[in-house]
Structures are given as C-alpha cells and as structure tokens.
Amino acid sequence: MQKPNILLITTDQQRHDALGINGNKVLRTPNLDSWASSGTNFTRAYTTCPSCIAARRSILTGLHPSNPLHGLRGYRDGLEFNPPWTLPALMRDAGYQTQLIGKLHQYPQRKRFGFDNIILSEQMDIRADSKFFGVNDYGEFLQRNGHKFLPNSVGIGPNGRVARPWPHDEDLHHSSWLTEEAVQFVTRKRDPSMPWFLHLSYWAPHPPLVPPQVYWDRYVNQPGMRSTIGQWASTREHAAGLAPDSSTGPFSEAEMRESMAGYYGLINHIDDRLLYLREMLFQRGSPRESAPTWIIFTSDHGEMLGDHHLFRKSLPYEGSAHVPFLIHGVNVDRPACRSSDGLVSLEDLLPTICELGGAEIPDGVDGRSLVPVLRGSTPMVREDLFGEHDGGFGNHFVVAGRFKYLWFTRTNEEQLFDLAADPHECNDLSGQADLLKPMRAKLAEHLKGRADVRLDPGALKPLGNAVPTVFWKS
Numbered sequence: 001m002q003k004p005n006i007l008l009i010t011t012d013q014q015r016h017d018a019l020g021i022n023g024n025k026v027l028r029t030p031n032l033d034s035w036a037s038s039g040t041n042f043t044r045a046y047t048t049c050p051s052c053i054a055a056r057r058s059i060l061t062g063l064h065p066s067n068p069l070h071g072l073r074g075y076r077d078g079l080e081f082n083p084p085w086t087l088p089a090l091m092r093d094a095g096y097q098t099q100l101i102g103k104l105h106q107y108p109q110r111k112r113f114g115f116d117n118i119i120l121s122e123q124m125d126i127r128a129d130s131k132f133f134g135v136n137d138y139g140e141f142l143q144r145n146g147h148k149f150l151p152n153s154v155g156i157g158p159n160g161r162v163a164r165p166w167p168h169d170e171d172l173h174h175s176s177w178l179t180e181e182a183v184q185f186v187t188r189k190r191d192p193s194m195p196w197f198l199h200l201s202y203w204a205p206h207p208p209l210v211p212p213q214v215y216w217d218r219y220v221n222q223p224g225m226r227s228t229i230g231q232w233a234s235t236r237e238h239a240a241g242l243a244p245d246s247s248t249g250p251f252s253e254a255e256m257r258e259s260m261a262g263y264y265g266l267i268n269h270i271d272d273r274l275l276y277l278r279e280m281l282f283q284r285g286s287p288r289e290s291a292p293t294w295i296i297f298t299s300d301h302g303e304m305l306g307d308h309h310l311f312r313k314s315l316p317y318e319g320s321a322h323v324p325f326l327i328h329g330v331n332v333d334r335p336a337c338r339s340s341d342g343l344v345s346l347e348d349l350l351p352t353i354c355e356l357g358g359a360e361i362p363d364g365v366d367g368r369s370l371v372p373v374l375r376g377s378t379p380m381v382r383e384d385l386f387g388e389h390d391g392g393f394g395n396h397f398v399v400a401g402r403f404k405y406l407w408f409t410r411t412n413e414e415q416l417f418d419l420a421a422d423p424h425e426c427n428d429l430s431g432q433a434d435l436l437k438p439m440r441a442k443l444a445e446h447l448k449g450r451a452d453v454r455l456d457p458g459a460l461k462p463l464g465n466a467v468p469t470v471f472w473k474s
C-alpha cells in the first residue's frame with residue numbers, strides 16, 4: 001500500500017474562533033472551512049502551554065510541558081532541547097523525506113531535530129544581531145532579490161496591537177514567501193521515490209499585524225468587530241500612554257478594531273495562499289494528482305485580541321489556549337467523523353501523524369492518536385485536559401466536561417467558567433462551591449507529586465466575578 005504524504009500546517013497565535021467554520025461571522029476562511037467540513041474538525045483542541053517555544057516542543061515530541069523530558073512550562077529563549085525522539089525523526093525512520101519550511105523556534109537555530117532539510121524563518125522581522133533569531137532565510141531571500149527594505153522598518157513591533165497594511169508587494173509578504181517555498185518543495189524539490197512529511201509553519205497571524213493592502217481594506221471598516229468584555233474584567237477607562245505591546249488594558253475600541261482588521265487580514269491571506277498550495281499539490285494531469293495525502297492544520301496557541309482587556313498569549317482563557325485543529329484527507333478514505341468535541345491537545349499530533357504514516361509511536365508519549373476518532377470508532381480522547389504556563393501571570397487550568405477551572409499561582413486567585421453556557425468566559429462561577437470543589441480536585445490530581453508547585457487549599461481565593469489582581473492591582 002502506498003504511504004500517504006503528510007502536510008502539517010501550523011499558524012502562530014491563531015485562536016480557535018478565527019475560522020469561519022468555528023463561528024466567526026466576519027473573517028473569511030473558505031478554504032480551511034471546506035477542508036474542515038470534508039475532513040474532521042476538532043472543536044475542543046487546546047494548547048497545554050500557550051506560548052511559542054513550549055507549545056512547539058509538544059508538537060515535536062508529543063510530550064506535555066509537565067513531563068521532565070519536555071522540560072519547559074513557559075517562554076525561555078536560548079535553552080537547547082535534546083528530546084529522546086522527535087516527530088520528523090520518527091517519520092524519517094519510517095521512510096519519509098522530512099522538510100520544515102518556516103518557524104521552528106528552538107535553540108540553537110539550524111538544529112534539524114530529524115528534518116532532512118529546513119528553510120528557517122522564525123519571524124518576518126529581521127533581527128540579524130540576535131543570537132536567538134539571527135538566522136532568517138526570509139531576509140536572505142529579500143536581499144538575494146535586490147530588496148533592501150527591512151520588514152520591521154514599518155515601525156510596528158512583533159508583539160504589539162498596532163496594525164497597518166503591508167507597504168510592499170504582496171508576493172514579498174512573509175506568508176506569500178513561505179507558501180511559495182512549500183509549492184517548490186512539493187512540485188520540484190523532493191525525492192520522488194519516497195513519501196514526504198512537510199511541516200509548513202507560518203509566523204502569521206502573530207504580530208506585526210501587517211496584512212497585504214487588499215486584506216486590510218477588506219476588514220478595517222467591517223462592522224461587528226468588538227472584543228468580548230466579561231463581568232470580571234477591569235472597569236477602568238482607557239488612558240493614553242499604554243505601551244503598544246502591553247498585555248493588559250483597558251484598550252480603546254478603535255485600536256482593537258484595527259488590531260482585529262490586521263489579525264483577520266493575515267489569516268484571510270494565508271487561507272487564500274493555501275488554496276494555491278493545494279491546487280499546485282494536486283494539479284490536474286500531474287503525477288501528484290492522485291497521491292494519497294493527509295493535511296493537518298492547527299496553531300501553537302491563540303491571541304486574546306482585547307478580550308477582557310487582555311492581549312497576546314500565555315493565558316488559560318479561550319482566546320489564548322483554545323486553537324483550531326482539523327484533519328483533511330485527499331485521495332484517502334474520507335473520515336467517518338466530521339466533527340469531534342473530544343478534548344484534543346497539540347501532544348496528539350505526533351501519535352496521530354505517526355499512525356497515519358506507519359511510523360513507530362514511542363512508549364512514553366503523552367499525546368493520543370486521533371486516528372480512531374477519524375474512523376468513528378471512539379468519540380472520546382480524554383476525560384479532562386490540563387495546561388499551565390509559568391511567569392508573571394503564572395497559571396494552571398483544567399478543562400473537564402462543560403467546565404474550565406483556572407488557578408493563578410502568584411495570587412492564588414481562581415476562576416471557573418461553564419463553557420457550554422458561556423463560551424466567551426464572561427461569567428465567573430468560582431463563587432459556587434459545589435461547582436468549584438470537583439474542579440479543584442482535578443487540578444490537585446494533575447499536580448500530585450510535583451515538587452515545583454504547591455497547591456494550598458487554604459490559600460485559594462475564588463474570585464466570583466471580582467477583578468483579578470494578577471492583572472490589575474486594586
């Protein structure tokens with residue numbers, strides 16, 4: 001039996017509801033929506049550590065951040081990662097040509113982690129003097145073709161909420177370049193004697209929020225683009241002087257509408273470029289037309305995008321931790337399950353891709369293969385899902401059934417949300433002891449045996465819709 005090609009597409013900082021099929025009434029993502037509707041759309045997928053490096057370690061290894069072999073529960077630059085196995089190495093050993101195009105975000109740069117080849121660009125802005133980000137093949141592409149500009153010269157930072165249109169040719173945009181490199185790989189630069197595993201890893205919609213002009217124009221004046229503000233969020237007025245990359249507001253409605261325009265424009269641009277990639281991959285009359293192929297799409301984490309006056313990632317809220325996740329097959333048996341509400345995490349990518357490609361799944365992975373879900377043989381992936389992120393807003397969270405429980409370690413504050421009745425987390429139910437108690441017990445079970453964190457029941461502070469002091473001191 002011919003082994004299938006496998007295309008893993010990841011965006012950076014794309015929240016679950018930033019797809020039309022996941023309920024967004026403004027954003028246009030017709031191609032990804034169609035892939036999801038004809039494949040399997042996993043509607044309850046989470047990143048267990050909502051920031052770049054840790055999440056990508058989970059993608060590489062199938063390990064949860066709490067696993068000592070993973071070793072990272074937050075954001076840390078400059079830590080070399082030496083896992084016992086990686087997804088690309090397992091696929092390589094199973095007879096696949098393995099290729100990365102785009103963001104890897106591990107240290108040191110150019111370490112291949114089992115990829116036969118990498119075209120590396122951690123970000124669209126050029127940081128030539130950085131020991132963490134100095135290698136950037138996108139910058140070399142621009143220079144090689146006589147383009148002297150720096151993408152960061154537009155004056156918008158890589159973590160800020162300021163947005164504006166990309167001032168250069170659309171074909172020079174980072175997302176356009178990455179897609180073209182992928183097209184060149186699947187059509188020309190591959191070994192025809194073996195199947196391939198390609199990880200196409202976009203930087204967008206991570207800031208800087210600079211979509212090509214046509215996509216900026218499409219969204220900048222769209223009605224209905226407003227952040228969600230919960231009952232528990234700060235009631236202070238927006239004030240001038242807030243840093244452009246501040247992770248806490250309040251923000252003005254006008255600047256958040258522009259942030260959304262930039263964010264949505266970047267995603268719409270990727271969606272259009274993915275249609276180009278798909279058409280070239282299965283071009284009529286080419287030997288690729290009938291090749292069995294699995295396409296998997298997800299993101300490393302989300303973006304708060306002004307919800308509850310918060311911005312960026314690392315937080316346990318839906319905007320930051322809930323991600324899109326779909327599996328679409330071409331020239332393979334269509335999945336029996338079209339939509340799954342089972343709890344899924346990024347750790348599940350490794351065992352799923354390995355099973356689809358006939359590669360060995362190592363003992364000790366924390367993820368679970370989703371192939372049985374695709375076949376319709378089981379709707380359940382796990383009973384609950386545990387996540388965490390250290391740092392100034394250090395937090396732990398548990399999703400179980402219809403509820404999500406949050407604990408902020410620095411302040412001992414707790415929140416509880418009924419995601420079925422309140423999917424945007426506007427009403428904090430942590431004041432209801434009968435609901436809070438079983439979720440506390442689930443967190444305690446996940447933390448059992450951990451020496452690095454101590455859950456003291458006597459110190460816990462259920463907020464019950466009070467403003468969290470972890471973000472806004474009273």
